[in-house]
């Protein structure tokens with residue numbers, strides 16, 4: 001991953017890697033870990049014995065969406081279905097691994113929820129009488145349970161924040177006593193489930209101040225210990241993505257390696273002489289099930305590359321070998337144009353405070369050939385579109401690097417959350433030599449919940465907004481990734497005395513009409529020069545490219561929008577601009593009024609684009625309300641002025657962003673970006689209404705597949721809380737019963 005937000009010891013830092021391309025990320029369905037940490041600590045909700053800050057309470061009425069897959073799955077051949085089925089099973093086999101990587105209470109909590117659900121046959125109304133609780137208490141228990149299943153743990157996958165039930169502990173205890181098994185599970189975790197102090201424990205981060213399950217049974221471990229081990233691993237070339245670290249009583253360490261194999265391996269020593277033993281067999285039971293299923297996938301593989309890829313996965317999971325996993329990724333990159341796309345293993349390191357150990361994820365998806373063709377066409381025609389951007393070729397790369405870009409419909413995505421797009425592998429040496437793949441998760445992007453409300457949009461715009469937000473977002477994402485992150489050049493001294501531009505006659509800046517005076521010196525990178533501003537700034541540049549190019553009729557046509565199509569070109573354009581303006585307003589959630597800081601790269605960027613729209617003359621965009629509390633706040637955007645006013649404002653802003661970046665003008669760039677993202681009193685007031693209308697995160701319901709003889713069948717579930725719980729009840733065969 002090239003740009004992500006990472007929290008270290010409770011404070012948010014932006015970590016920027018200089019790889020130029022890609023991050024298909026939604027504000028609400030993303031791999032980003034926004035902070036939203038210490039906001040709203042004043043709002044309390046009270047129940048009988050305790051007070052819990054409202055941001056720590058479980059979601060109420062969370063929208064539930066189905067990952068629509070049936071029609072895509074039905075189109076597969078019998079062999080393709082079999083291949084997908086085994087990988088789906090292998091992915092779900094990792095459920096307990098994910099739970100164990102969140103918090104110690106997550107796995108028993110997961111079992112407890114399902115034990116109760118199974119006991120009442122997923123009819124929670126039975127709880128009311130059986131446990132003598134109210135209808136409302138029953139609902140709150142079920143809502144908490146669904147959220148645990150949707151996040152695979154009691155910390156939110158988006159934000160890493162703990163959530164606790166909205167019912168008092170006594171009520172929870174009453175419900176858990178419905179069966180002896182549930183009561184026993186509850187007894188062991190009830191304190192942890194409700195624990196919210198010290199405050200640090202409500203966030204994932206470095207122990208002991210914060211929660212982290214990457215350091216199990218190690219109450220005394222410190223950041224310094226973790227760093228000392230990290231140094232040793234780097235020195236010895238040990239890869240740790242699939243490990244956890246445990247500190248023993250004598251101060252030495254066990255590195256727990258996820259593998260079917262059980263046993264001990266090499267011993268290392270920290271600088272100060274403490275031993276680190278390699279211990280295989282972490283999650284041994286689950287790793288075996290995964291390996292067995294992937295062995296099944298190997299037999300059903302559709303080509304030689306996939307067969308070899310599966311073989312390496314199997315080896316990796318049985319032996320605990322990350323070298324084998326790297327080898328699987330090399331085959332993955334070579335598996336061009338597959339019908340079934342997949343990836344599985346310990347991939348993303350966002351949740352480990354040290355940023356080195358990864359959480360498990362496994363996914364399998366059907367390639368949407370039609371939508372992939374659109375991205376392909378855009379890639380092919382990039383050479384026509386890039387010169388339209390508001391800078392001369394002096395500020396553009398000599399050659400556009402064509403990335404691989406597919407659109408997928410997800411059958412299974414098992415991890416703590418589901419992103420909207422992925423750019424992997426993360427192994428840097430493979431990225432440099434073999435490259436990577438980009439995928440866009442179509443049925444995640446387009447997932448809608450019947451109960452989801454669209455806020456701040458005028459009633460007269462609502463039908464069009466709801467109909468075209470999907471196509472408009474696809475247009476925005478495609479342009480953002482390919483022509484946004486994919487465009488632009490850095491003026492550099494590449495080695496002493498060697499320049500990638502004419503040093504004697506430097507390019508003339510369109511901002512000043514004079515030659516630029518700054519450039520990147522040897523060893524300097526975009527990230528090192530722009531520092532903490534770089535990540536969000538680059539997202540903003542990419543979003544501006546999307547806003548700048550989407551009015552182009554030829555581009556609208558590439559995406560299939562003309563005057564005669566059902567999604568008419570001008571309507572899609574209007575919704576694209578309106579959607580960006582709305583995102584800019586919703587972004588205020590990620591601005592902390594106390595520290596006046598931004599916590600989410602994309603959202604800060606979108607806020608600045610709304611400011612850019614608002615700066616256009618003649619009321620191009622206005623934010624209107626008639627009430628004192630702004631509860632009826634509505635965005636108005638004059639669609640007749642998009643090309644004449646909105647586009648012009650974006651052109652100026654994009655040109656400034658781009659030239660400052662290209663010429664390493666950090667003073668000009670940071671001053672501009674700080675100005676565009678500063679929040680004045682009016683906007684700060686609007687934040688209150690944004691917060692009051694904030695909706696809980698979507699929960700996804702995924703299908704299950706079953707193998708009967710040679711035939712694979714698929715079962716989908718209703719987009720309801722009950723459907724979500726049922727889908728998990730039906731996975732007991734692969735997830736396994738609670739450990740006794």
Ligand code: ZN
Pocket residue numbers: 022023024025480481485539542
């Ligand atoms: Zn991006």
